[in-house]
Amino acid sequence: MVRGAPDARGSPSSITQCCGHCAVAPGPAPRADFNSLRTKFLLPTALVRLHATLLSATLLAVPTAQAQSALRSAPSTRGTAEVVLSVPRPEGDTSPAPAPLKVKIDYGQPHRRGRVVAGALAADLGKVWRLGANTPTVLSTDVDLLIGGKPVAKGTYVLWAETSASGPWTLIVSSDPGGDYKQASDVARVPLTSRTLADPIESLTISLVPGPEGAPRGDLRIMWGTREFTTTWALK
Numbered sequence: 001m002v003r004g005a006p007d008a009r010g011s012p013s014s015i016t017q018c019c020g021h022c023a024v025a026p027g028p029a030p031r032a033d034f035n036s037l038r039t040k041f042l043l044p045t046a047l048v049r050l051h052a053t054l055l056s057a058t059l060l061a062v063p064t065a066q067a068q069s070a071l072r073s074a075p076s077t078r079g080t081a082e083v084v085l086s087v088p089r090p091e092g093d094t095s096p097a098p099a100p101l102k103v104k105i106d107y108g109q110p111h112r113r114g115r116v117v118a119g120a121l122a123a124d125l126g127k128v129w130r131l132g133a134n135t136p137t138v139l140s141t142d143v144d145l146l147i148g149g150k151p152v153a154k155g156t157y158v159l160w161a162e163t164s165a166s167g168p169w170t171l172i173v174s175s176d177p178g179g180d181y182k183q184a185s186d187v188a189r190v191p192l193t194s195r196t197l198a199d200p201i202e203s204l205t206i207s208l209v210p211g212p213e214g215a216p217r218g219d220l221r222i223m224w225g226t227r228e229f230t231t232t233w234a235l236k
Helices: 031-061
Strands: 077-085 101-109 137-141 145-147 150-152 155-162 169-174 186-210 217-235
Touching: 077 186, 077 217, 101 186, 150 186, 155 186, 169 217
Parallel strands: none
Antiparallel strands: 077 101, 101 137, 137 155, 145 150, 145 217, 155 169, 169 186, 186 217
């Protein structure tokens, strides 16, 4: 057995060299190697814990059969009417087609569900109604329009209806995005043509009907219960 030479301070080093079978003298713990091992094994452990947490969150987001049986549907749905306007290209132009332009109405869609509806529920007749359920009815247009002959510049608006139990209605285009009607924000007031429907419509339906052969004009129709209201839309 050959012991190591004394270190700079004159004391034997903690390293023991040997030949054959011999015991190794104890020395200071190899901290660098220990930290490497800890890093090597703790990082995967942390990842496993992270995956377990994400898995638990995913499982919690999926209702169990018992919890799912307690779910209830909202009484109204969402409705959308949309006209897509394609932009023509000059003959021989092989560049990518430009994005189409759109006119869109998005609204909360209430349902009759056995109630008496004459264009709106009785509680909403004779007043300015939001023309839908829960949230404002929004018109967004990428082009300048004429609605019932009234100019409406491209942009985003809220639609309202001044209703009547038996007489004509008026469609109101408002620039105020809030939830309360403000007459000062009226952009256009459009008289609506009405007719009585033989078969009641179950769900409020707002339609943008395009003209024949792709003409950029047509009808804007509002139907619910026993009444239908109509005006025109067209590019300005």
